[in-house]
Amino acid sequence: MPDQRGPEPFTIALHPVHDASHHHVADRLVYTRRSDAEDEAEDLMSATARALASAVYELGDAGLLGDRTLFVDLPLEWLDRPELLPTPAPRLALGVAEASTLDSELLGRLDDIRERGYRVIVPSRLFKQDPEALLGRCDIIQLSSPNELDEKTLEKLPARNIKLLVGNLDSRDALERYQMMGCDYYDGDYLARPSFISSPPRGRHGNRAAQIRLIRALYEEDSSDLNRLHELVVQVPHLHVAILRRANSTYFNPGGKAVDLQRGVQILGLIELRRLILTLTLASLQPSSRIVLRMALIRAFMCRHLAAPFPTLDPEDAFTTGLFSMMDALLEEDRNTLLDHLPLGEPIIKALKYRSGPLGAVLVLCENHERQVEEAIDEVPADRLHGCYMNALASTKALMDNL
Numbered sequence: 041m042p043d044q045r046g047p048e049p050f051t052i053a054l055h056p057v058h059d060a061s062h063h064h065v066a067d068r069l070v071y072t073r074r075s076d077a078e079d080e081a082e083d084l085m086s087a088t089a090r091a092l093a094s095a096v097y098e099l100g101d102a103g104l105l106g107d108r109t110l111f112v113d114l115p116l117e118w119l120d121r122p123e124l125l126p127t128p129a130p131r132l133a134l135g136v137a138e139a140s141t142l143d144s145e146l147l148g149r150l151d152d153i154r155e156r157g158y159r160v161i162v163p164s165r166l167f168k169q170d171p172e173a174l175l176g177r178c179d180i181i182q183l184s185s186p187n188e189l190d191e192k193t194l195e196k197l198p199a200r201n202i203k204l205l206v207g208n209l210d211s212r213d214a215l216e217r218y219q220m221m222g223c224d225y226y227d228g229d230y231l232a233r234p235s236f237i238s239s240p241p242r243g244r245h246g247n248r249a250a251q252i253r254l255i256r257a258l259y260e261e262d263s264s265d266l267n268r269l270h271e272l273v274v275q276v277p278h279l280h281v282a283i284l285r286r287a288n289s290t291y292f293n294p295g296g297k298a299v300d301l302q303r304g305v306q307i308l309g310l311i312e313l314r315r316l317i318l319t320l321t322l323a324s325l326q327p328s329s330r331i332v333l334r335m336a337l338i339r340a341f342m343c344r345h346l347a348a349p350f351p352t353l354d355p356e357d358a359f360t361t362g363l364f365s366m367m368d369a370l371l372e373e374d375r376n377t378l379l380d381h382l383p384l385g386e387p388i389i390k391a392l393k394y395r396s397g398p399l400g401a402v403l404v405l406c407e408n409h410e411r412q413v414e415e416a417i418d419e420v421p422a423d424r425l426h427g428c429y430m431n432a433l434a435s436t437k438a439l440m441d442n443l
Contacts, residue, residue, distance in 0.1 A: 056232040066109040069095045113137040119149045129157035142169040150177040164188040180205050186217045258314045266305045336366035341432035342406045361391045361399045
């Protein structure tokens, strides 16, 4: 039987970075990926996404980083997708420690990163390959020894506002040597030990705060503000990737020209975004939650199909009613508490709480038919109600096949 465990707890390390006056002004993010991963590239992207989610969005949202900058080295595979870069840009300095060769492709990546408002960290070994090319493309140079850069190069840095970062500082003597050079940032156990922070298994919930904010934004009266949705989506990396994948599919993008997240949000539109984001927000790597998700989607699509012939019923409201009728089970939240935090319309709220009104009647029809199917599937009549159920099965399969 295949292993059905969800993702293991994930630990990141935040190494304090101090300035020349010994003030804690930044943190360097360090994370590892599994050594037994079958797909190394996929695991690298996954580990990066989880580390950024933990450090940038969860700790950042909680205010645990304060006003400090986050230094983080990103894999080159991540830089191939600059639209995946975390936000807010002014609070981040992105490193390319993995890069071994400075070429035109990497220079182009650095130009794009800086145009987006990020500071760029380059290792001194990379900088020395072409100092003139990098003087206008980096903000911080990371040193590994005091003698890596000559005096002529060091004299050019202040005019370009380029700072020097010392890594792995381990003694007072080393600190004094780098201080004599005029270094700006200091990282190492000699000044402070790193903090280790474990995130819970990232199965069903992920960044719960960001997910709830995103779901709320999808149903607020001004939910047509796609820029606001874009800002929230980037806080949930797996949603970010899924929207890009769907917006760049042949169905939504037959021209084949790659689109970024902001354009992807516009292409998909509000209705498609609601369906896709809700589905992926609730989806989990754990098989048990996918079963519940499948049940919720079947009910949502069945409500939608049932409401379609009636001009006074909005099929999308019916879809929302069906889906949210199982939201408490999917998010493991108290139903009333959850509904209090979601700005759904009054007809939907009444349908969910009391099964009242036209939407409540549609929901009751679905629930009754589900019980009928469970109890006597061979005797279910082939009527319009069951036709809606079969259509819902097909719609759910088509959607979940793409998760």
